[in-house]
Amino acid sequence: MADSRRVIDGEKIGNPAVRKAMTSDGSSLSDWGEYTTRTHQPFYSDFQVHYYYNPGTGRLLNYDYKAITNRKQFSMRVRMTTEFTVEPAALQGISALMEGREYPVLEVSAPFKRPLTFRVEFIEAGLRQSGLFDSRIFTVTSNSLPPNWKYFQFESGSFSLCPEPWNASGFWEAYYEGDPHALAVYEKERAATLLHS
Structure with missing residues (x-):
């Protein structure tokens, strides 16, 4: 994703299941990072796409659509x-x-x-x-x-x-x-x- 930027280094990602998945191929946590795209603006809520990525191997994990602002209140x-x-x-x-x-x-x-x-x-x-x-x-x-x-x-x-x-x-x-x-x-x-x- 060309518009992405790195926001968290791999060593600082705390979810143990994510950390295990990232290193399952033998790579180091330091090879990974959490990245985010620019803000997208559909009709329901502004959001960014967050994901875990290893630039060295090109491996990608877990897209996460993170809401930025709320135009409507849909959930608890x-x-x-x-x-x-x-x-x-x-x-x-x-x-x-x-x-x-x-x-x-x-x-x-x-x-x-x-x-x-x-x-x-x-x-x-x-x-x-x-x-x-x-x-x-x-x-x-x-x-x-x-x-x-x-x-x-x-x-x-x-x-x-x-x-x-x-x-x-x-x-x-x-x-x-x-x-x-x-x-x-x-x-x-x-x-x-x-x-x-």
Whole structure:
């Protein structure tokens, strides 16, 4: 992509599954980088294409359509607001998040007899990560749902709202083990969700 520029060096890319996929052919993380194109402007939302690329081998991984501005609000977003959160359990892991920041929600999970959780992404030590956090630390700022989400009910009484491929048996295990197919599926559905956020 002739209009691209390098934004992150390979060693600073934090997703372990991405790092594993990049080095699966024996190449070094230093050979890779995350690149972005110029901003494109279709009718629904301005966006850039982000991707991982090794200039030495010409190998390309995981297109990611990142929304830049929102002309319409299509999907769920939340803002971290812990001012009125009194239960310590709800605050587990929140040091990775920023008070007052708004986050796109990638998944809603409701475990049986446990608090509702939202999957959001965050930056930790300069690296992109994803996790489920107690919904009580957030205020919902947009309750619209992205078109690629579906509702899943489980025998335990739990339910989730997420992209259908993420609900497949063994998907998350394969993703965290760095399976290239699972990684590509995650990035594709993530991009579809963020495109409408």
